[in-house]
Amino acid sequence: MVDSKCLMSERSYNKNCNVRVSSGILGLDEMLGGGFPAGHIIVVVGDAGTGKTTLALQYVIEGLTEGESAIYISIEEEKESIISTADSYGWNIEKYIKNKKFALLKLDLSDIKTTARRVKNELPELIRLFGAKRLVIDSITLFSMMFNDPIERRIRLTGLNKVIKKAGITSLYTAEIDPDNPIHSKDGIIEFSADGMLFMQQSESARDIELIMRIVKMRRIQHDRLYRPYDITEKGIVVHSGDMLYHNIGKDFEFGKE
Numbered sequence: 397m398v399d400s401k402c403l404m405s406e407r408s409y410n411k412n413c414n415v416r417v418s419s420g421i422l423g424l425d426e427m428l429g430g431g432f433p434a435g436h437i438i439v440v441v442g443d444a445g446t447g448k449t450t451l452a453l454q455y456v457i458e459g460l461t462e463g464e465s466a467i468y469i470s471i472e473e474e475k476e477s478i479i480s481t482a483d484s485y486g487w488n489i490e491k492y493i494k495n496k497k498f499a500l501l502k503l504d505l506s507d508i509k510t511t512a513r514r515v516k517n518e519l520p521e522l523i524r525l526f527g528a529k530r531l532v533i534d535s536i537t538l539f540s541m542m543f544n545d546p547i548e549r550r551i552r553l554t555g556l557n558k559v560i561k562k563a564g565i566t567s568l569y570t571a572e573i574d575p576d577n578p579i580h581s582k583d584g585i586i587e588f589s590a591d592g593m594l595f596m597q598q599s600e601s602a603r604d605i606e607l608i609m610r611i612v613k614m615r616r617i618q619h620d621r622l623y624r625p626y627d628i629t630e631k632g633i634v635v636h637s638g639d640m641l642y643h644n645i646g647k648d649f650e651f652g653k654e
């Protein structure tokens with residue numbers, strides 16, 4: 397899909413910014429004006445149970461069903477658990493693993509050095525071998541938490557982003573929220589180095605608990621900035637992009653209050 401605004405204003409800055417990669421979720425694509433910009437690193441930040449893994453799986457399934465190859469690095473859940481989660485939504489990822497279109501890897505955090513080396517050295521080769529167009533790291537928080545020293549953590553994350561940027565693969569990282577500062581990730585770094593940030597939240601009102609999402613940042617494109625409600629259905633995430641949650645025209649906007 398071609399975004400003419402992006403093409404006219406940013407041509408010299410990012411030749412790929414007019415190329416979009418579908419998120420696999422219609423409403424989210426609408427919020428993005430067509431999908432994620434190709435080559436972007438997008439971090440999906442949210443609390444446990446907000447559907448980050450589901451969204452990540454939906455993103456790779458979209459590519460796989462279109463004949464693309466994809467790589468999914470799981471740091472939190474075992475491979476079997478990821479396969480079962482996908483199955484529960486009716487997505488047969490095992491078929492793509494067998495066809496060598498999908499690489500599902502579980503990284504072991506007990507050996508930091510080997511893990512860091514594998515990511516740095518083997519990932520570019522894996523991307524090349526698979527001809528992968530989509531990458532998921534679930535979760536980047538656990539990857540970064542391997543490094544206790546904040547400076548080393550920053551260096552490792554920057555190094556990882558560099559490797560991924562060089563490969564040109566459109567990537568989605570999941571990240572846990574910082575409980576003291578819920579619109580930020582736990583490590584507080586990744587959203588600054590990523591090209592995009594999607595925030596997912598369970599919002600509690602007196603009447604209900606609602607799932608809501610917002611695009612906080614998406615470099616080089618115009619996008620929706622409002623909180624939009626979504627559901628996790630038996631077919632995955634459905635975003636109600638047309639439903640405005642809060643109207644703040646002409647008055648101070650305080651999130652959570654109507």
Ligand SMILES: Nc1ncnc2c1ncn2[C@@H]1O[C@H](COP(=O)(O)OP(=O)(O)O)[C@@H](O)[C@H]1O
Nearest residue numbers: 443444445446447448449450484485628629630
């Ligand atoms: N097959 C399914 N159908 C409908 N909802 C599901 C299904 N599987 C999981 N869920 C919902 O999604 C939630 C977990 O989503 P998940 O993607 O694992 O979240 P996160 O990765 O953010 O922790 C569950 O708590 C449940 O509410």
Ligand SMILES: [Mg+2]
Nearest residue numbers: 448449472534
């Ligand atoms: Mg998860």
